[in-house]
Amino acid sequence: MALVVFSSELQLFTGEECTHVEAARFKEIVAELVDKYESLTEEKLMEMAVAIDGEIIHTPFLEVVGEDSELHFLHRISGG
């Protein structure tokens, strides 16, 4: 089961630092998290980037994560 670690900002919604998820496909992981945490919305998560095992993915729509993967949601970065 992959581990999702929440930033301090997301902890406002989740009330905890991390959780394990059953799903492997990103869309299902988001659904699982939205189910688990009442105030967390799909819209909020889908507008963020995600780092899977340290690789930052800007638009993680079709990602499949491994059993031991670690996920972090983070703000999308642009640049100059």
Place this chain on the structure above:
Amino acid sequence: MSEAQEFKYIGQRTIRPDGYDKVTGRAQYGADLSLPGMIWGRTLRSPHAHAKIVSIDTSKAEAHPDVFAVVTFKDFGSVEGESINAGEGAADVLDLARNCLADDKVLYHGHAIAAVAARTERAADDALDLIDVKYEVLSPVMDVEDAMKEGAPVLHEDMFTQGYEETPSTPSNIATRLEMKMGDIEAGFAEADVIVEREFRTPTAHQGYIEPHACTARYDEDGQSMVWCCTQGHFDVRTSTAKLLGLDLSKLKVVASEIGGGFGGKTVVYQEPVALALSRKAGRPVKMVMNRDEVFIATGPTSAAKLKAKVGAKKDGTITAMQGWMAYEAGAFKGSPMMPGVMTMFTPYDCGNVQVEGFDVVVNKSKVAAYRAPGAPQAEFAAEMVVNEVAEKIGMDPIELRLKNAAKEGTQTIYGPKLKTVGLIECLEAARDSDHYKSALADGCGRGIAAGFWFNIGGQSSVSINMNTDGTGTILEGSPDIGGSRASMQMMAAEVLQIEPSNLKPIVADTDSLPYSQGTGGSRVTFATGMAVIEAAEDVVKQIKERAAAIWNVTAEQVDYADGVAINTAGEEKMSLAEVCQAAEKTGGQISGTGNINARGAGPSFAVHLCDTKVDQETGKVDVVRYTAIQDAGKAIHPSYVEGQFQGGAVQGIGWALNEEYIFNDDGVMENPGFLDYRIPLASDLPMIETIIVEVPNSFHPYGVRGVGESGIIPPLAAVGWSVGDAIDRKVEELPCSPPRVLSLIQNG
């Protein structure tokens, strides 16, 4: 990839393919296209920093014999407040429209209100004087302190601060509050033997590209339209312009001209939708070119900021807690780079107890635009100054202190993931071992050191490589080349195809010729567009193998490809790339490779800079006497242009630290909108900028590339700031270190 690779072409210092046009004056920039029947557009700008628009009467201007059209906000049709990807991330369409032409309020001195298209530029300027605007002047709010005060004049009645558990019910100038934290900040400070806390200020500064914004737009009878402009992202210009004018994307072709500098400032539209609206109304092509004062008052700049940094450490140099606070000016509309400021502030340090709070605040200045590592220079300036003071207090070498606490693979960042392989330690070691650091400081001089971190980004890039029948090829890419990136694309394609780089012609294609590509920014082009080029070139190699296999009646797997030659491993035959291309007609048609990707795995680039300054004690004038920029490139594709990025970033940072600032009068009017009074560094201000390229490969890029464009502007603010303080035995808390400010520090402490 992690091991050092052997390369045939990458790493050479080739002559850039676009260079001949640029040294001969043939290269065409934003203002260089004229079309038959073309007329000129000019913009009416607000003389007030904050006012309600009571009425706009354009009838007299329209009656001017040389005037073809006048446009105002109403000509944009119905725009709604939805979010689009318009350059530097998501932007609100309504804000974008209101920035291009004001709706019911002007929010800064220079805010565009109307535009006129006339037979000549002079006639257009004359006609602007005939437009009658009635204002109800309001008090301007010119800095974050005033803007955040209770009872401050409010810019937007519909702005309620986001980021608190409960959204406030009264509007304010604070668009967003963001807090990030990890560990236990209080416990961290309790562990510390030494704590340093200071407050800092950085000024409003402009990207300062030498080429003013310019475009030529043409709207045809059949609804087809074309915009030629200098931009960092022509696909994003298309998105924004089409949205504002209600056009289908297929009916608007945007052509990226050569671009005379951008640094983030040319990622958003200002004139392009206005010029096209004028052309639509006038039935003629319209050219618009900003004057330099318009560039200063109405484009860019970057956020002025107020910051606090507090760092605690043990006597042995272990940093135990880091705390930051920042308020960034967004200008007239929400969206300062406060968020990346919060995220980057302390990232060079492996410290478990961190807390940073940030505020995005609107003020009556032009809306900020991205500027090279947007948000990071201000935040990391505050952090690095305090870290240097911690080193001073505990009597430790500032590089040793940084090495002891340096972020490395596995370091937990405040913004989410743990870092993968990064090169900060290697940069610090290179700084420590450099000739510069080992050389004694001259009398009366000061020395400063600072580190810098920037994420870099990936994103969408689309590339086609079309092979010719003689084995040469054309690389079509969608990323405007702002600093020599066509040379890098050429070299990466050559490396895959194993043919001379000069046999490949890289072209920045228009929006009709390629799928969407994100703009040039975030240090993404050599990384992400480079990956797309590699993928397209690999696609060509795959087809070369298939075609050769068909000729030899073997399978593609039985064909090897090396040194530009296809080899039949099941027989004796060989065919060069050129021979396979020549035979393409007989083997299924021409060969073309594509690489349309959304690149992931951008690798951060750390930088460490050393600066020696000499201060004239009588005038406060600061001279940079020696400067070294060290940065991790992952892999330098073209070392000369990598060094160029280091040097250019360093000097922009030096300018920001020493001289550059907007000066406003009490009415919020900018008083120095020209290069004489907004003084960017001159050749005579500087020494050579020494560089050291560190190469710690990015494991997510086939050749190990990290972006290098942005990190270099981060360390100079503190490297220079600390160096000046060291030279005069004072603590610098406010930039720029201009002569009056330095003199006052010397005299008053």
Place this chain on the structure above:
Amino acid sequence: MAKSHVSTSINGEPVEYLCDPGDTLLDVLRNELQLTGTKEGCGSGDCGACSVTLNGRLVCSCLVLGVEAEGAEVGTIEGVGANDKLHVIQEKFLEHAALQCGVCTPGLIVSTKALLEENPNPTEEEARYYLAGNLCRCTGYDKIIRAVMDAAETMREGA
């Protein structure tokens, strides 16, 4: 307003044009004669992107009126190289990667040519001060100065 007729010489070729009395030489070069290699960065003589020579003297063409070119010899970036060959200064700018965006490059090359005609053996400091009127925002000047010093040396050797 009636236009003025001007007879002048640009890059060694006779040229005639009509211009408004208020048009700058820069306006004329770019908009009338399509010599767009000369760039406008500020219009106030602060950036040097519009550098040309007027009777051998380095000037900002944004500060010269079109009518002032009457009977004069104007030199622009388009006239720096020979028809089929780059000038040594242009070659050195390419070799040293002394340009990034390239918009200041024509002005810098025209100024460098003027510098080396006046002073074939400048010190680094002399070169930096002579070129202080040409702003570059991309390079930090390092590679430009190296290109200029190398061009000077090569030109001395060839002289």
